[in-house]
Amino acid sequence: VEAAKLGAVGVIIRSVTHALDNNPHTGATRYDSTVTKIPAMAMSTMDAEWLSALLKKEKGVQLFMKQDCKQYPDVPSYNVIGELRGTEFPNEIITAGGHLDSWDLAEGAHDDGTGCMQSIEVIRSLKAMGIKPRRTIRAVMFMNEENGLRGGNAYAEAAKKATNEKHIFAVESDAGGFGAVTLGISGKPEQLEKAKSWAGLVRPYGVYQITDGGGGADIGPLRPLGTVMCGVNPGSQRYFDHHHAPNDTFETVHKRELEQGALSMAAICWLVSEYGL
């Protein structure tokens, strides 16, 4: 938008990543209806370094842009949901989620295959331990997070209409399958205080803090219903090596880190199920 205002015919950005490599990182562009739409691209950090050096060294550098990406018409799709019904308060819903869709240039292993698997693992691990939660715990794989939060919005709309459901808590894993070092919580001060009182229970598993502020894109639309939000926060060093890039692939996921993140989600869901929030 800013480039178009200045008369640019197109815009190329250096990929937003910590890594110096040859992978361009994709993403969405927001246009402004009052300004001419111009094509936008991202280049890899290595290419950006090279282009920058060239621009400093030579005059009259020319660059040719060609794109063939396009937006297809909407088609129906679905969130995928599984749940363990609560034994005492089945109408109080705890949601553990990730999103099913990914960008087309890779598998989307970390964004957000791992979040989906971790959400399923919340249910599987509680079942495997024979735990019957007091409140209902739901694993939700949200559809179409990347292009408009359609699944998250549809889930919240359904939650609003379901007068027999009270959505008390939702946790999302959408920051890479690198385990959890903190859990971030957004809620009322007394809810945050209660969640923080559980910190000692998860610390031995490498979840060092329960902190103020957190959530996720897909669960965000539940917020106006008074749902307490929670985000699984891994260490931040590696996610943007893979985020929206061709190397967001299965082999870059570490099994134990994936499991540790999943069990952190399971722990916080079980605690809320057992003690409320």
Place this chain on the structure above:
Amino acid sequence: VEAAKLGAVGVIIRSVTHALDNNPHTGATRYDSTVTKIPAMAMSTMDAEWLSALLKKEKGVQLFMKQDCKQYPDVPSYNVIGELRGTEFPNEIITAGGHLDSWDLAEGAHDDGTGCMQSIEVIRSLKAMGIKPRRTIRAVMFMNEENGLRGGNAYAEAAKKATNEKHIFAVESDAGGFGAVTLGISGKPEQLEKAKSWAGLVRPYGVYQITDGGGGADIGPLRPLGTVMCGVNPGSQRYFDHHHAPNDTFETVHKRELEQGALSMAAICWLVSEYGL
């Protein structure tokens, strides 16, 4: 020792690692002079699974052991030391260390090439920022940690003799170059309390806690001198994938994690240099 007491002719252990792969992990064996010495080996976890299945399935399984490892005579070697002299209290020494030696079956990138590089980086980064520490900060690459702490012992011996040196603090990175999530401190209660008061300064960089208890093998011999000990603790999920194994290689080190660990060491060294402990 326990197997020999029971009449075993040799012992083979499942490699002590979290990973399920084909890499045997080496290490040292401690013998007892009152018991017959028997050969000891480690096998990969995949091989151990296979052997275990075979032993359950078949009777009369035979296993052939052959070793050609041996202990060579001692030769002189050296710790490698660089320092920034303190401007106000040059005789108060802060040691940041890792160890130079590694097992022969790999490069020893995480054990402990990364600790050496991080120790050098403590000095380099402070110099690059133009910081002149009040106390002396020393980067020490200890020799022969793996077979008897020879470098660590020699350094502590020299420290005892150097009556003009007061070794107030030592930090070691020898748990893999995966960054730092906590710093563990061993010292008097008031020293720990003072160190913990700095927690808010390092938290924004992903060092979530300063905790009670920590140190490192090489700096350990300084402990009787009253030196406060500190260990750099990364997340524990990945180190034992590589520890003492053929895949402890350079390409498994993540640049930003390595840097984050180094700068955590630099931060704690600078804080001790500036404010004492």
